[in-house]
């Protein structure tokens with residue numbers, strides 16, 4: 585069973601949560617894009633929703649799927665956000681930002697009454713940290729900010745290299761907001777809350793990929809006898 589088939593199964597279950605008239609947050613990444621495509625089918629069949637995309641990539645996908653879009657300026661409160669994740673632990677704490685969309689994703693999730701995460705089973709972990717933690721920083725003062733981030737990581741009981749993310753062309757990766765990403769290879773984050781507090785206190789850090797207290801539920805698609813089996817966590 586391919587990861588893509590599992591992602592599609594999770595996305596399909598998430599579409600069932602969408603009700604007519606809902607204001608939706610539309611996540612970013614391969615799993616969220618499958619949700620957008622499946623949601624588009626329902627919109628073309630008559631479902632009425634509006635969506636706030638969490639990235640320019642999702643904006644394009646949603647427009648191609650025919651989903652009406654709005655902004656958090658016009659629609660500051662959303663009913664439901666559906667988004668993927670890079671890791672999820674038993675407390676529904678997440679690492680996000682593998683695609684660099686963490687900042688808008690977190691703003692949209694925080695504006696939503698519910699956030700349901702859609703993942704394949706490989707994303708479930710007991711302890712966050714195997715996936716490198718994305719930390720979004722402003723380009724100004726990168727050297728000093730990197731040192732301060734490393735100190736914050738150490739103070740939170742973690743350790744590991746910080747790597748400036750680069751694109752396929754070798755140039756520094758730029759987020760939709762024009763920022764840079766430092767990926768922290770920590771292997772294990774024993775106290776995500778402490779690390780989150782330490783990171784937001786660093787001048788130059790715009791946001792980090794720890795999503796704590798935001799996800800209200802998760803839809804996990806696992807392979808069972810060659811078929812996807814859906815496991816729900818929290819309220820999903």
Ligand SMILES: O=C[C@H](O)[C@H](O)[C@H](O)COP(=O)(O)O
Pocket residue numbers: 611612613614615616667668669670679680681682683684685686689
């Ligand atoms: O910045 C990207 C997002 O946080 C994604 O939701 C996350 O990386 C998971 O993406 P995917 O569904 O492609 O594994």
